[in-house]
Amino acid sequence: MNAIIRRRLANYKRRIERHLDRNNLRGCEQPIMTASNIHYEVGDKTRGLSCGGIGAIHLMTRRLLLARAIDRGLHLLKIHLPYHESDHVLALAYLPLCGGTCLEDLELLRHNEVFLNALGARRIPDPTTAGDFCRRFTTEHINILQDIIDEVRLKVWAQQPPRFFDQANIDVDGHLVETTGQCKEGMDIAYDGTWGYHPLLVSLANTHEVLRIVNRSGNRPSHEGAAAELDQAIALCTKAGFRTILLRGDTDFSQTEHLDRWHAKRRVRFIFGFDAMDNLKEIADNLPANAWRPLVRPPRYQVKTKPRPRPDNVKERIVVRRQFENQRLQSEEVAEFNYRPTACRNTYRMVVVRKNITVEKGECHLYDDIRYFFYITNDRQSTLAEIVFLANDRCHQENLIEQLSNGARAFRAPVDNLTSNWAYMVMTALAWNLKAWWALWLPEPPGRWHDKHRTEKQWVLGLEFKGFVNAFVQVPCQIVRQAGKLIYRVLALNPHQGIFFRLVSALRC
Secondary structure (H helix, E strand, C coil), rough: CCHHHCCCHHHHHHHHHHHHHCCCCCCCCCCCCCCCCCCCCCCCCCCCCCCCCCHHHHHHHHHHCCCHHHHHCCCCCCCCCCHHHHHHHHHHHHHHHHCCHHHHHHHHHHCCCCHHHHHCCCCCCCCCHHHHHCCCCHHHHHHHHHHHHHHHHHHCCCCCCCCHEEEEEEEEEEEEEEECCCCCCCCCCCCCCCCEEEEEEEEECCCEEEEEEEEECCCCCCCCCHHHHHHHHHHHHHHHHHCCCEEEEEECCCCHHHHHHCCCCCHHHEEEEEECHHHHHHHHCCHHHCCECCCCCCCCCCCCCCCCCCCHHHHHHHHHCCCCCEEEEEEEEEEEEEEEECCCCCCEEEEEEEEEEEEEECEEEEEEEEEEEEEEEEECCCCHHHHHHHHHCCCCCHHHHHHHHHHHCCCCCCCCCHHHHHHHHHHHHHHHHHHHHHHHHHCCCCCCHHHHHHHHHHHHHHHHHHHHHHHHHHCCCEEECCCCCCEECCCCCCCCCHHHHHHHHHHHC
């Protein structure tokens, strides 16, 4: 960041602090918002763009040679008049970053002259053309596109510090994509009665990146095809140089026929939920009393100032008053035993959590209920509590699914068949990966500000999609061409502009 930008950011900070000064009570005898006599005009020479941060995103994709890699590996168009394959892919990836929520919002962007000038584009695809591009994909083409994204991903990972490669936590889960359409090929009725598709998601928990998406019919089981995609993720993380790889999934993904193969790989560990079958419950019931240890969970957050009194639990009070059946967790204990599934030749570590639950109705105690939760793993070094907490951390993937569904809007089915909707999901999910790569590109130079920069990097990486877009993409800019340069002149600042300009400086180095 150069000295001029640093000085202007400091001046902005001083001005906003004066605005927010609690001791300045001047003019408080009337409402704060006093603007009146408002007029609108159409600018002639000065043109602005609300999503000015898209320039930094595009600068990053150019540094990664993403468009060149797509055009070199993906061949769907016989004639490039006027679009190349990369134009279609990047248009769908940039759409949610620029505030688009559906395929039809491409029409708004392609009629925005300033947006086109900001990307140096004569035009971008319209919704119909983009939908036709999705329909050109086959399963082979989608896998090629995901492999291209993986190759670009390796360039981003290669810039990370050594501690980044300690362990890769790979999560897998399924998600139902409901559709109200009646003519979408490949859709079916799911276990909960909804019509649609059932895509499989494989993600890297360290960075929340999407590694693989596989679209499936709505009636397919969660684990179908998961082993092959996990093998792809293992190969990718091995190529990147991760020292250990941890596979995680719920009870649908225990996949005992593949455990021996993964166990044979030196750097691969796994923790999968396991169905509470009768024989496992019997083994847990017969464990000696000294085999059980209390499971103490860490607090959800650390108090930075001083503890505050807990507010009254209104929900709990209503449940008691209306005599609803209520379940209270009294205690948790953890134990382990050796277990060999029928499909395996090796014996693995089975970790069992015993939950003591009290069932009440109103203020009356009805009975005590004991429930068991099982986790199978080949990790012999971690403690029992660490195994349980690692397995529970997989639940953060639910937050990623929520962001892909309602943030990047990747889990949608706007096209007419299973494969074309799969292609749409992969291209739109690229927007979320661009957000993760944007955060990973932030430098962490050694020195006085190392801890501060590292904290900022983790904060950006953990942002929700909407928060990221509002902080770093929805940046009002004036687009100016001057002396062979395309200048994005920032017209409004926000508290996170220091991080923004630090990334731009890193991209231009």
